[in-house]
Amino acid sequence: MRDLTKCLRLVDEDRALTSPGAKVHYYPLAIKSGRGSTIEDLDGNLYIDMLSSAGAVNTGHCHPKVVEAIKKQADSLILYTHVYMYHEPLVSLTKELISITPGDFRKRVFFGLSGSDANDGAIKLARVSTGRPRVVSFIRSYHGSTYGAISLSAVSLPMSRKIGPLLPGIHHMPFPDPYRAPIPGMSPDEVSDYCIDQIKIAFENFMPPDEVSAFIIEPIQGDSGLIVPPAKFLRDLRALCDANGILLISEEVQQGFGRTGRWFGIENFGVVPDAVILGKSIASGLPLSGVVARAELIEKLEAPVHLFTAGGNPVCCAAALATIDVLRGEDILTHVTDLGERAKKRFLDMREKFEFIGDVRGIGLSIGVDLVTDRQTKERNRAAAAKITYRAWEKGLLLSFFSGSVLRIQPPLVITDDEMNRAIDIIEESMEEFDKGEIPDSVLDSVQGW
Ligand SMILES: Cc1ncc(COP(=O)(O)O)c(C=O)c1O
Numbered sequence: 214m215r216d217l218t219k220c221l222r223l224v225d226e227d228r229a230l231t232s233p234g235a236k237v238h239y240y241p242l243a244i245k246s247g248r249g250s251t252i253e254d255l256d257g258n259l260y261i262d263m264l265s266s267a268g269a270v271n272t273g274h275c276h277p278k279v280v281e282a283i284k285k286q287a288d289s290l291i292l293y294t295h296v297y298m299y300h301e302p303l304v305s306l307t308k309e310l311i312s313i314t315p316g317d318f319r320k321r322v323f324f325g326l327s328g329s330d331a332n333d334g335a336i337k338l339a340r341v342s343t344g345r346p347r348v349v350s351f352i353r354s355y356h357g358s359t360y361g362a363i364s365l366s367a368v369s370l371p372m373s374r375k376i377g378p379l380l381p382g383i384h385h386m387p388f389p390d391p392y393r394a395p396i397p398g399m400s401p402d403e404v405s406d407y408c409i410d411q412i413k414i415a416f417e418n419f420m421p422p423d424e425v426s427a428f429i430i431e432p433i434q435g436d437s438g439l440i441v442p443p444a445k446f447l448r449d450l451r452a453l454c455d456a457n458g459i460l461l462i463s464e465e466v467q468q469g470f471g472r473t474g475r476w477f478g479i480e481n482f483g484v485v486p487d488a489v490i491l492g493k494s495i496a497s498g499l500p501l502s503g504v505v506a507r508a509e510l511i512e513k514l515e516a517p518v519h520l521f522t523a524g525g526n527p528v529c530c531a532a533a534l535a536t537i538d539v540l541r542g543e544d545i546l547t548h549v550t551d552l553g554e555r556a557k558k559r560f561l562d563m564r565e566k567f568e569f570i571g572d573v574r575g576i577g578l579s580i581g582v583d584l585v586t587d588r589q590t591k592e593r594n595r596a597a598a599a600k601i602t603y604r605a606w607e608k609g610l611l612l613s614f615f616s617g618s619v620l621r622i623q624p625p626l627v628i629t630d631d632e633m634n635r636a637i638d639i640i641e642e643s644m645e646e647f648d649k650g651e652i653p654d655s656v657l658d659s660v661q662g663w
Contacts (some may be wrong), residue, residue, distance in 0.1 A: 215256070215258050215607075216256045216257075216258075217254075217256055217258070217466050218256060219243065219254075219255035220241050220242065220243040220254050220255050220256055221241055222518040222529075223237050223243040223255060223455075224241040224243055227243075237660070237661055237662065237663045238659070238660070238661040239602060239603070239606070239613055239660055240602075240603055240606045240659060240660065242254055242260070242606065242611065243255045245272075246271075246275075247262070247273075247274025247275060248273075248274050248275055249273040249274060249275075249276075249625065249628075249632075250262050250273055250274075250624055250625045250627065250629070250632050251274070251625055251632075252274070252611055255546065258609070259609060260606070260609050260610060260611045261610050261611065261624070261628075261632055261635060261636045261639075262274070262611065262624060262625060263610060263611055263612045263613070263621065263622055263623065263636055264611055264612070264613050264621060264623060264624075265494075265623050265624060265625045266498060267467075267493070267496060268467045268472060268493050268499050268579075268623050269493040269494055269497075270494065270497055270498045270624045270625055271470050271471055271472060271497070271536070271540070271545075271625060272494070272497045272536050272539045272540065272545075272625065272626065272627060273496035273625035273626070273627040273628070274498075274625065276310060276497060276536075276539055276627070278535045278538060278539050279497045279532050279535045279536060279539065281535070282531045282532055282534065282535035283499070283528055283531060283532050283535075285531065285623040286302065286527050286530075286531035286532075287528050290525065290527050291526070291528055292339070292522075292523055292526045292527065292528075293527070294424055294522045294523065294526075294606060295324075295524070295525050295526075296430065296517070296520045296521075296522060296524075300527050301527075302527045302531045302534065303324070303525045303527070303530050305319075305530070305534055306525075306530040306534050307322045309533075309534060309537050310322050310323070310491070310503065310505050311505065312474070313476045313477075313481055313488065313537065314477065314489050314505045315463075315476075315477060315485050315489070316485045316486070316487075316507070318507055318508075319508040319509070320505055320506060320507060320508055320511075321505075321506065321508045321511035321512065322503055322504065322506075322511075323503060323504055323511060323514070323519060324501065324503045324504060324509050324521075324524045324525030325499060325500065325501075325502040325503065325519075325521050325524045325525075326357075326500040326501065326521055326523060326524050326529075327346075327357065327358075327492060327502050328331070328357050328362075328466035328467075328490070328491075328492025328493055328502055329356070329357025329358050329359040329361075329362040330357075330359055330362075330502060330524075331490045331491060331492050331502035331503060331504055331523065332356040332357050332359070332361055332365055332464065332466075332468065332490055333359050333361035333519070334358075334490075334504050334519045335427070335429055335462050335488060335490050335504050336348050336361050336364075336365070336380070336383075336427075336429075336465075337514070337518055337519050338488065338504060338506060338510055338511065338514065338519075339426035339427035339429075339460055339462065341458065341513050341515075342426075342460070342510035342511075342513045342514075342517065343426040343427070343458070343459075344426075345423070345424050345425055345426035345459075346382045346424060346426070347383075347384060347420060347421075347424045347425045347426060347427070348365070348382060348383050348425070348426055348427055348429060349380055349383075349384045349385070349387060349412075349420070349425055349427070349428045350365040350366070350367070350383065350384075350385055350386075350428070350429045350430070350650045351367070351386055351387070351388040351430055351431070352367045352385045352386065352387050352388055352429055353367055353368045353388055353434060353437035353440070354366055354367055354368060354385075354388065354430070354434055354437065354464075355368045355369075355431075355434075355435060355436035355437070356429070356464060356466075357466070358372075360376075360379060360380060361380055363376070363378040363379060364380035365383060367385045368436055368437050368616075370523075381631075384415065384420050384425075386408065386411055386412050386415065387407075387408050387411050388408065388430075388434050388437070388440060388442065389401075389404045389405050389407070389440075389442045389443055389446045390404065390434075390440045390442075390569065391404050391441070391442075391443060392440075392571070392572045392574065392583065392591070393591055394407075395408075398576075401443040401445070402443055404443065404446075404452075404479045405442070405443040405445040405446035405449065406445075406449075408446060409446065409449045409450065409453065410455060412450075412576045412652050416457075420650070422457040422459065423457070423458070425457065425459050426459065426460060427459060427460035427461070427462050427487075427488075428450060428454060428459060428460070428461050428462065429457055429462045429464055429490070430447075430450070430461070430462070430463065430464060431463075431464045431466075431467065431468065431478075432447070432463055432464075432465065432468050432473075432477070432478035432479040432481065432482060433467075433468050433473065433478050433575070433576065433579060435467035435468065435579075435615075436467075436615050436616065436617035436618050436663065437615075438581050438583060438615055438618070438619035439574060439575050439579060439580065439581030439619060440574075440581075441574050441575065441576060442482075444481075444482045444483060444484075447479070447482040447483075447484045448482070448483065448484055450471075450484075450591045451484045451485075453560075455491070455602035458623050460487040460488065460510070461484070461486045461487055462486055462487060462488045462489070462490060462506075463477065463478070463479040463486040463488070463490070464487045464489075464490045464494050465477050465478055465479070465490055465491055466490060466491065466492035466502070467493060467579075468579060469491055469492075469493075469494065469495070469497060470491075470493070470494040470536065470540065470547070471494075471496070471540045471545055471546050471549055471577075471626050472577060472578060472579045472623065472626070473549070473553075473576040473577035473578075473579050474546050474547075474550035474553060474576065474577035474578075475546065475577075476546070477489060478512075478576070478579075480575050484577060485640075486506065487506060488504055488506030488507065488510065488511065489504070489505050489506075490502075490503075490504055491503045491504070491505065494536065495533050495536065496529045496530075496533040496536060497531040497532050497533075497535070497536045497539075498521075499528065499529040499532045499533075500529060501524075501525065501526075501529035501530070501532070501533055502524075503525070505512070506544040506602050511655060514532045514634040539627075539659040540626070543627070545626045548626070548627075549577040549578050549626050550577055550630070552578065552630060552633055553575070553576065553577040553578045553580065554580075554635060555630075555633075556578070556580060556622065556633055557573060557575065557580055559637050560573040560580065560582050560584045560622075560637070561573050561640075563641055563644065566651045567586060567644050567648060568588065569584050569586070569594055569644075569647075569648070570582060570583070570584060570585075570586035570644075571583045571584060571588055571591055571594075571596050571618075572585075575622070578622070578623060578624055578626055578628075579622075579623055580622035580623075581619040581620065581621065581622070582619065582620040582622065582640075583618055583619045583620075584597040584598050584601070584614075584618045584619070584620065585618065593616070593617045593618035594618050595617045595618055595662070596654075596657060597618070598614040598617065598618045598619070598620060598662065599614070599656060599657055599662055600643075600647050600656050600657070600659040600660075601640065601643045601644055601647050601652075602614050602618065602620070602660060602662070603652070603656045603659065603660050604643040604646055604647065604652050604656075605639050605640055605643045608639045608642065608643065609639065610636055610639045610640065610643075612640065613662070613663070614662055614663070615662070615663040616663070617662065621639070624636065
């Protein structure tokens with residue numbers, strides 16, 4: 214039996230003092246430290262991390278190069294707001310972001326502190342630069358927790374219940390989900406065509422295309438359970454945008470910075486967006502976000518339309534520069550592609566064994582394992598997701614699930630083959646124990662899940 218005395222004490226204190234509106238509870242893991250893909254709790258127990266702090270530490274915990282860059286910068290300047298003055302780390306980072314983001318055109322960048330505020334900035338950018346009021350996002354997308362980002366999101370009722378009214382002028386269109394197709398039996402291309410048709414119907418009936426400024430889309434829908442759209446959809450959406458003078462903005466907060474084996478998720482689909490929204494892993498865990506867009510769009514913004522005192526601060530910029538250096542220097546992207554393929558194969562093999570695995574999907578190290586009560590109806594198996602997640606934690610794995618049924622496999626990108634194999638072994642063992650009915654129902658009282 215593991216000792217969890219200190220963890221349990223801290224969890225009780227936290228839960229008594231902080232907002233329940235800011236916590237999605239899985240199990241009482243109070244973290245003391247992290248290194249690479251390993252987490253240590255307050256009682257000295259070790260875990261392999263399959264969550265990367267919600268996809269925010271792609272370079273792994275406390276990567277030595279990132280830590281060194283932070284320390285060095287903190288030693289000389291922590292903050293002088295770039296709203297009024299200028300500093301070198303921000304300009305160097307801006308140049309790097311311009312060079313790694315898709316699009317062979319002139320670009321500019323603005324910065325913030327969270328994925329949410331970057332989404333707000335993208336809404337402002339779209340409206341100001343096109344002079345059009347409407348913005349379109351997708352059903353079951355997640356964009357964050359500010360009013361603008363919640364207005365774009367459409368994945369969880371408690372997110373918007375009682376806090377309204379939300380931002381006007383936002384429309385939500387269906388996102389193509391090849392697994393849970395709108396009409397059962399549709400091929401991925403048919404799903405894609407169906408969703409494009411819904412946009413055309415909206416254009417003809419209630420969403421005048423000449424009033425639409427932008428589509429904001431996650432290249433892989435993250436929190437809805439890692440839904441990978443057919444490439445055709447993104448290509449057809451790009452064409453629809455071009456035909457109507459609408460911007461296409463790729464929301465890369467979760468799928469960016471190497472997560473899919475490319476710098477940015479949208480690159481897997483052969484489509485070039487007009488802007489990308491960045492957050493989470495950009496600075497390996499320090500609060501930084503940004504939008505990189507065609508220069509002529511950003512040039513329409515007038516101060517002080519979108520700025521933050523500590524946005525793009527020197528320490529976060531130094532961490533981001535080190536992050537890019539690590540991802541580039543250690544050839545992480547190739548590693549992500551290779552390891553992601555092997556990991557996916559192992560889950561697909563498990564699907565042969567366990568009837569409750571409905572679907573395995575994803576690109577690179579952004580893999581979702583969707584658990585169902587019945588492969589025919591595809592009903593979500595929340596109990597399986599909760600029990601397997603909990604049992605895996607008992608065995609030394611930091612695992613989570615979203616959308617009620619989808620195991621979230623998003624380890625730090627620096628995870629080794631051995632660590633990944635061990636992590637998948639633990640998931641397999643937990644699935645076996647679930648299959649045999651060895652995980653008690655009492656677990657379900659504890660796990661809230663996303
Ligand atoms: C796709 C996506 N966009 C935006 C956000 C919001 O980012 P933040 O929590 O840093 O505001 C998240 C966070 O989970 C996300 O997954």
